Amino acid sequence: MKMVAKFSFNFSSCSKDDDGDGESSGLVGAWKRIEKIETKYEKVNGNWEQLGDPRISNYSDRKFVSGYLFNEDHTAAIIDINQDGSYEIEEKFQYKTEGNELFMLEQDQADTDDWEEVGSFNFDNGILVITEIDEEENRKEVEVIRYTKVVLK
Numbered sequence: 001m002k003m004v005a006k007f008s009f010n011f012s013s014c015s016k017d018d019d020g021d022g023e024s025s026g027l028v029g030a031w032k033r034i035e036k037i038e039t040k041y042e043k044v045n046g047n048w049e050q051l052g053d054p055r056i057s058n059y060s061d062r063k064f065v066s067g068y069l070f071n072e073d074h075t076a077a078i079i080d081i082n083q084d085g086s087y088e089i090e091e092k093f094q095y096k097t098e099g100n101e102l103f104m105l106e107q108d109q110a111d112t113d114d115w116e117e118v119g120s121f122n123f124d125n126g127i128l129v130i131t132e133i134d135e136e137e138n139r140k141e142v143e144v145i146r147y148t149k150v151v152l153k
Contacts, residue, residue: 025072027097027121031128031147032067032081033059041140048140067147070095076104085153097121102130119143 039054059065069077069089078090094105096115100122103115119132128147133140 026123027070027095027102027128028072030067030069030079030081030087030150030152032065032150033145034065034127034148035059035146037144039142039144041142043138043140066090067150069152079152081150081152085151087152 036057036059037054038057040051041048042051043049064080064082067079067081067087069079069087074095075092076095077092079087080090081087092107094107096103096105100120102118102121104118105112105115119130121128121130123129124146126149128149130145130147132143132145134143135141
């Protein structure tokens with residue numbers, strides 16, 4: 001089984017309603033990436049073993065940081081956010097949620113039903129946490145990306 005999830009996308013969603021758990025309404029707003037933790041695993045004798053230490057990237061001191069802008073109408077964008085709160089839109093997408101799973105559909109595929117799973121999401125003390133898993137037969141990479149809500153100019 002191969003599952004690839006990348007979270008450098010802009011999202012937007014179809015008219016399908018969420019599952020009613022209220023989690024997706026927490027997504028609405030602008031989110032700036034603050035940290036990414038990458039951990040690699042290899043399957044040894046049927047068990048996953050971590051390869052080395054996790055790689056941690058901190059984005060707090062960068063001039064421009066990527067982020068997301070989620071709208072109530074299930075449209076979204078990948079944005080580059082400047083330190084002063086100004087931003088530029090890089091890509092636009094539609095997004096939807098099913099439980100705590102986040103899915104996206106590229107804007108040019110809006111007439112299809114080709115939703116891509118981004119990963120699972122949750123909120124930890126006001127921080128949006130997205131977990132992406134890229135898994136192949138004997139290799140797995142897990143990325144945990146943290147975002148803080150920001151006010152844009």
